Every structure is written in C-alpha cells, then in structure tokens.
Amino acid sequence: xxxxxxxxxxxxxxxxxxxxxxxxxxxxxxxxxxxxxxxxxxxxxxxxxxxxxxxxxxxxxxxxxxxxxxxxxxxxxxxxxxxxxxxxxxxxxxxxxxxxxxxxxxxxxxxxxxxxxxxxxxxxxxxxxxxxxxxxxxxxxxxxxxxxxxxxxxxxxxxxxxxxxxxxxxxxxxxxxxxxxxxxxxxxxxxxxxxxxxxxxxxxxxxxxxxxxxxxxxxxxxxxxxxxxxxxxxxxxxxxxxxxxxxxxxxxxxxxxxxxxxxxxxxxxxxxxxxxxxxxxxxxxxxxxxxxxxxxxxxxxxxxxxxxxxxxxxxxxx
Numbered sequence: 001x002x003x004x005x006x007x008x009x010x011x012x013x014x015x016x017x018x019x020x021x022x023x024x025x026x027x028x029x030x031x032x033x034x035x036x037x038x039x040x041x042x043x044x045x046x047x048x049x050x051x052x053x054x055x056x057x058x059x060x061x062x063x064x065x066x067x068x069x070x071x072x073x074x075x076x077x078x079x080x081x082x083x084x085x086x087x088x089x090x091x092x093x094x095x096x097x098x099x100x101x102x103x104x105x106x107x108x109x110x111x112x113x114x115x116x117x118x119x120x121x122x123x124x125x126x127x128x129x130x131x132x133x134x135x136x137x138x139x140x141x142x143x144x145x146x147x148x149x150x151x152x153x154x155x156x157x158x159x160x161x162x163x164x165x166x167x168x169x170x171x172x173x174x175x176x177x178x179x180x181x182x183x184x185x186x187x188x189x190x191x192x193x194x195x196x197x198x199x200x201x202x203x204x205x206x207x208x209x210x211x212x213x214x215x216x217x218x219x220x221x222x223x224x225x226x227x228x229x230x231x232x233x234x235x236x237x238x239x240x241x242x243x244x245x246x247x248x249x250x251x252x253x254x255x256x257x258x259x260x261x262x263x264x265x266x267x268x269x270x271x272x273x274x275x276x277x278x279x280x281x282x283x284x285x286x287x288x289x290x291x292x293x294x295x296x297x298x299x300x301x302x303x304x305x306x307x308x309x310x311x312x313x314x315x316x317x318x
Contacts, residue, residue, distance in 0.1 A: 073165045075226040078136060079233045080143060081156030086238040088150035089123045090115055093236050095146075096139075100129050107135045109229075115236075123238040130229045139232065155237075164223050171220045178213045185209060 084092060093115065100108040108131040115125035131139070147154050185206040189199065 071165075072163060073168050073223075073227045075162045075164055075223075076133075076136075076230040077160040077162075077233070078140070078230060079156070079158045079160070079235075080154060081235045081237065082143075082147050082152055083155045084147065084150050084152030084236055084238050086117075086123045088152060089125055089236040089238040090117075092146065092150050093125045093127050093234070096127055096129075096234065100131065100135075103131075103135060107132050111231075123236070125236040127232075127234045127236075129232040129234075130225075131232055132229055136230050136232065152238075156235075162226075164227055168220070168223055168227075171216060171223065175213065175216045175220060178209055178216065182206065182209050182213060 082089075082092070093113065097110055097113055100110050108129055111128040111130055113125070113127045115123070117123045144154050185202060189202055189206065
C-alpha cells in the first residue's frame, strides 16, 4: 500500500511538472512581449518613490535610464535593366558573373543566370546575385560606366526595401522561450521518474519543441542573411540598333524588309532546285527513253497500218 501511494505521488508530481512547464512557457512568451512593449517610465517612477535611506530597511531599486534602442534591420533588393548591343549583352553578363565569383562567397554569391537569343539582334539575359553592402556600392558606382563603355546604357534601376526589425525581435524572443522550455523538459526527463507512458509523453513534447526550435533558428538565419546581404537582379537586353528614330526610318525599314523578302524567295528557289536536281538526273533520262520508245512504236504502228491499207486496195507491191 505504501509503495502504491509513493507511485501515485510521483506520477502526480510528474504531471504537475509538465503542466507547470507549459504554463511557464506561455507566461514567459507573454512576459517577453509585455516587456518589449512596456515603457520604462513606470519603472523609473517606482524606483524614485521607493525609500532609499539607510534606515528605511529596503534595498534601493536601480532602473535603467532608458530602454535600449533596437537598430533597424532592413533587407534591400536592387534591380537594374541595361540596354546594350547584341554582342555586348552576354559578354557584360559574363564579366559581372566572373567578378562576383572572384570576390568570394563571403562578399558575393551568384544565385542564377540565364540568356536567350532570337535571331541575330534580339538578346535577353539576366543575372541574380546576393552581395554585401560594400560590394553593392562598388557595383552600382561602376555599372553606368561599364554600360556606356559597352555601347549601351542603364535604362532602368529600382531599390526595394523590407523592414524585418519586428520579425527578428519576435523570432529571437520566441527562440529564447523555446530554448528555456526545452531545457526544462530535458531536466524533467533527467530528474523525474514515473510511468513509461508519461515519460514517453514528455519525450514527444521535447521532440516537438526541438523541431520547432530548429525551424525557428533556420528562419532567423534566413532573415539575418537577408539583412546582412542585398539581392542584385540585373537584366541585359538587346533589340537591334540602339539609335534614335529618324525621318528615313520607315524607308530604310521597308528596303530592308524588301531585300530580306527577295533573298528569302531566292533562297527558297535555290533550295527547291537543289532538292529537285537529283530527281531530274534520274527521271529525265527515263522520260526521254520512254518518249523514244513511244515514238518508235507509233512509227511502227503507222507503217503497219499503211501496209494493211495497200494490201486491202490490191496493190501488188504490198
């Protein structure tokens, strides 16, 4: 009977510990949010109103003069559009890609690149990078000169920003609360004993908390990476000659299209002749032989008919 009472008391203590850990985790999350949102003035007033003399019998409360300021965490994304000659579009993209790789992964990383070409003059390419603010500043300063040196220009540029300060603060607070809960669950498993079912329940809760903690840590790492480095999207376009239109532009375009149409038709005729020539070399002799054979048969038929006609008329020479 005594052993049964001891076992029941241990199970009750284990359950109370689990419930207390869950309640404390919720209370700590609420307390963290309240501490971040609460101003420092009430604490200072309470410290000023508390007795601080030698005979007061109370320990003076020292409050900070002001709440710590959180530095803003902003993620930037830069987008540039370049108009270049067809020959220079892919070469300038390759130059920027090689410069990013040469700078090292700590300064710049190439996320992706692609290029496509339609005809001779239409080229479109894009390059995606993630780089530090110092590398982005150097890239922006040199981009206009590089585009002009290649015979083009910077046609479009934009900067987008996203404030991640609140998300970072909330995620860090959530991670600290989950680490505290994980440590308490580990301590509970190490110091308490009870039925196997309750221990397995604590282990499952510990595994769930550890999984959420790892996911939160990964999300925090991604947000910090977005703040510490900026995204660079560069588009390289080439659509023919980069020159202003003139009054003679319709005439020159029409002449160019007429020349293209004439050459296309001539090329089609040449291709047709080249494809039909082997057939003509085989079919023409056969057709000529067939025609000669038909002529010979017709001559023989006419001679036979003439002979029959003379015989019918009684010609002794037939």
